């Protein structure tokens with residue numbers, strides 16, 4: 001078939017979620033240059049917390065969190081519920097308490113716990129000498145990102161979507177001021193709407209059509225084997241000092257991620273983490289978590305493919321031209337944001353209202369921004385964007 005209502009470019013979690021949203025009442029094809037989840041989606045840590053976005057995008061966040069919890073048991077998707085504790089050093093206490101208040105006003109069950117309360121709720125977990133306490137997130141958890149991606153796709157296929165892997169989209173076809181299909185390595189495809197969910201490659205794919213200010217961003221992660229068993233209720237965590245996050249894994253290791261940097265062309269980045277990141281984790285983690293004094297790095301991974309960063313770390317889901325929807329810039333949280341991303345794409349394709357503000361995700365908020373923007377730290381982002 002070469003004619004569809006919707007052609008989705010990219011078989012990552014965002015493209016697959018969008019295809020699932022649209023397949024029941026549209027002829028949909030997913031076009032993936034490589035294999036499904038071969039980009040950032042297959043490399044992610046799968047943490048679902050939305051720590052920084054709750055007060056700025058409350059409905060967007062709530063939609064995704066509810067979906068991921070309620071979708072449990074559908075296809076192969078599993079949502080592993082675990083609380084998250086975001087540790088608070090003394091210099092961030094005021095800011096952390098302000099964020100808890102804003103998030104609580106937006107309806108999220110967050111609490112600020114002082115150090116004694118953290119220790120009482122999570123005995124033996126944290127080494128709290130450098131912290132005044134922490135924010136406790138109680139509606140969080142983790143998923144296996146590959147399985148979540150393929151579960152969306154399985155739903156989409158059950159609803160009638162076609163999936164074509166190993167097919168590269170080389171260009172979008174324009175007719176006057178609108179887009180009406182794509183040129184692929186397998187020939188042309190006509191589509192009423194083209195959804196570009198091609199991760200960091202979206203920018204180069206749409207060069208000359210529309211400027212999409214995303215840059216490839218790299219994350220690093222290692223799996224640490226602790227000195228003791230972590231147990232079934234071991235919390236996930238965030239350390240804003242070293243900008244690490246972590247979550248327990250089924251094999252008894254702790255997955256510790258962080259070390260994000262903007263990169264040139266992903267793929268040129270070697271596999272494995274940098275020596276600096278490995279040393280930082282080895283030095284810092286025993287100062288944050290108990291039982292890691294003699295921890296061994298069991299495996300190390302990074303993302304040679306990269307995720308897509310935006311200047312304000314908020315994704316872009318917009319319809320800049322008739323027949324073209326752009327969904328990219330998930331900046332380290334596309335797994336947790338995937339339900340909202342898919343729902344936003346559906347709204348843009350069908351005109352149905354979304355249960356959150358689409359303006360927050362619009363492309364024209366970056367009219368003044370080029371493609372050489374700097375990566376802001378979490379603190380800088382909060383100061384600049386609230």
Ligand SMILES: Cc1cc2nc3c(=O)[nH]c(=O)nc-3n(C[C@H](O)[C@H](O)[C@H](O)COP(=O)(O)OP(=O)(O)OC[C@H]3O[C@@H](n4cnc5c(N)ncnc54)[C@H](O)[C@@H]3O)c2cc1C
Nearest residue numbers: 010012014033039040041045046047169199333334335336
């Ligand atoms: C190490 C790491 C850890 C992470 N941890 C988390 C986490 O804990 N929680 C979380 O929520 N997020 C996390 N993320 C972020 C998350 O992985 C991404 O935000 C998300 O996967 C983005 O999904 P996507 O579909 O936009 O992009 P991708 O998964 O990159 O998918 C884009 C797809 O488009 C395809 N494509 C590109 N160009 C073309 C073309 N021209 N034609 C056809 N196909 C094309 C690519 O091959 C790719 O498969 C992490 C990311 C990394 C790298």
